[in-house]
Amino acid sequence: MIPQDRPAAAGQSVRNRDALSLPVVAFRGLWDKFAAPLTPQAICRSYLRGVPSLVRCADEGEVRSALEFLTGAEFNRARLPVLLVFDGAPSIVVPDIAATTSLDLFAIDGAALFDRTYPIYRWIDTDWCPLGTYIPISAYLRGLTAEDLAVPADETLVVMFESVNVIDDVRLSPPPEGLNDDAVYASVRSLVGATAEVFRVSDLVELDWLQQRIREAA
């Protein structure tokens, strides 16, 4: 599966992990002064630094282009999975993936309303197989229930939830008191149970790292 960015301490219960220590996925790549958010440069920088990123593709052509970059060793030496995001079902957008692609491929069907959850698929052999749920922050704010899971809890293998930090406009309602990633994670974990792999989708991965380093050094 997607490699974790930090091994769990010996004996550490999955339930006890705080959100910051979860394996991370970049929301818009690792963007900076030289690589604007969502650009191929930001996506490649993310993979180069060992962090898988969401890769938004409109059609099969963009998927091919993305895979060209990310299947090579130049940017994806660690052979991290590729996380495609479509505005529709992957079976329609990209019904077939070239056999030469040996990376793990996941696809998120982001066609639902902004405050709904999205199904996550994985390319297995010759088909896209649903295996989890992507939870936008707006869906969490609306209120999550078991019905929001794209795959039943006992069949859920993967959940990705958006960090509060993907909210990037100060005009939006300020986060309510107590809204933080730990609260979101606790809610998600309570829905999916202990065995699903949970990933945190962050727009500020390098700041997350800095906060982790500060905490670990203390």
Next chain:
Amino acid sequence: MSLSEDRRFGRIASAIPQDVLRSILVAYRSTLGGAPWVHCGYEALPSIDGLRTPVLDISVPVDNVFRLGPTLGFETSPIIVTTGLRSSRFAAILFWEVLHALAVDGVWIDIDEATRCTQPRHGFDDYPRREYFADCLTITSVDERDGVLVQTFRKTRETQLAPTIDDCGWTFGILTAGASPQAARMAAAILDLNLPNVEVIFCGPRPAGVPNDPRVSAIDLEEPEPRGWITRKKNLIAKRARYDNLCLLHDRYVITPDWADALDAYGPCYSFLTLPQVYYAAVDKQFPHRYPDYQVLDQDRGIQGALATGVYDADRVFHPDYDDFSETAFCCGGIYLARRSLWNLVRQNEALFHCEWEDISFGVECQRRGLPHRVNPFVVAESTTPHPLLLTRMHTLSASHAERGRLHVSAEQEAAARTGSATFKPIITRNRQQYYESIRQRFNAIEGLEPHERLAPGFATSCNGLADVWAAVERHVSSLRLTTRDEIAQLAYFLCDSVYKWPAPQVLSMIKRHEESLGQSSALRRFTTIVGWGTGSAFQANHRLIGRDLAFVIDSEPAKWGSIIDGVTIRPFSALTSLDGVRTAVVVFSCFYDEIAARIRAERPDIAVVPYGAVVASQRFQPLVDLVAYYAEVERYYPRLFGAARMELAA
């Protein structure tokens, strides 16, 4: 006799009882009788009848420059006994030196407290098990007696440094970007150094004026890289280098003849070194300031995580004394003296670029593998340019005491700045007009700026320094209505291009803090109607900085009612009567906040009242506020800020 060190290094003596040490040595009597042996350790050796005494008992003080080579030579000693080395902060250096003094096929008997052997710091392996050591050492026995561990190693082959230890040639690799006139001067000086063999490799554009000499060559990246791919450049030079002694440096140093003596004096047995570096604030080498040269990441925990992500807490990075050492010390990237063979064992991480803490990652990775980063103290290198953010303060770490932001400017410099008794160098090489114009042009290149949001050509008309021009920029920024992360990021990038290229995590931290600050300030956000109170100087200076338009402004002076000030209509207190209190806030632009707030609350308790300072403060971009304060301090100690204007030069 035994090793010693300055008390300020705080070594806690190891708890190796003398009788245990005696019994260990007796047990090794036959081994120690087989060949001349050397003792290098902190324990005093007991006198034992029938035991061959060491041919040499190293009893010199230990610090960063401790070397065994001048005494023992290279890989010549058949048996070395070490005692209590792990009690010292210099343990990594001691192990390195002993390894290279030990002959191939030699025996190393290491005696130390068992707990120190099994609980090394920083998450690193114990010294003899680090990669560089494990390559040539095989453990042959382990024995524990009363809490004392005795490990015996055999050196099964030469160290990876050995094949090239006699190489006296030097490859100087100079990283260039742009014109680099200083690099040309450096090359000429290098070719004149009294060294047996020398070559100069430029990585980057070959500067004009470089001597036409077969010892000079130039290589470059296949494509330009705007991020500053200095890791790759250094790796390329190391791969290309003809000689095993490497000096990799940036193009801002003055090379003097005594560099050759310093390089020779240290000797050939080293892994990674740097030189102490200074910038002189005034001509004739007056007022030296330490340039980031040798630093330490002052933390015991979390090293592995930092190394894995390449992200470090800059607040834990200090400048230690040059004779001190830590296993998380590292040579800053400006100057490396390295053995090519060892550089190519590790290589810099090419996923990291300029200002991504690539030097910390490299240093810690080297140390983890058993390759210490140290200082060659025999010459001080002059940097022709200062560090832009360390002109007055830096984090320093003495052996006992860490001090963040220590003021490092001398009283003499302060006095000279005040009296004009010294010729100071300009901090900014450009002249004032060029500098101000570069700020304006870069600011106005921010994506998405509306025409009225740009800096006007005369924005700095009343400025003549650094603090005042950046204060002007800060005031202008405070009037902008920044609402999205991408907008705030553009502002941060403007600072990175104009002042200093902060690492990405720090830039994201600036952005996030400002988002949170703006979010707090809009406390005003939930109100649809904002009214001002007071039309004095506080109003005029600040009403545009609160991020909202005012419906009107209240003044108690009847003569002003109905008139307009700065585009806002002045009205009486009674104008609040018709407003929906729940959706209205009054911002008080007056130092009499308490009285005004009390009056409003007495008559309209449903209306929120806010002092202007609280709203304005959160609109301010804190990095700019800090920059203004920094430059205000700089101007106290550096009277000459800018290079000469063309007219001045011509005069």
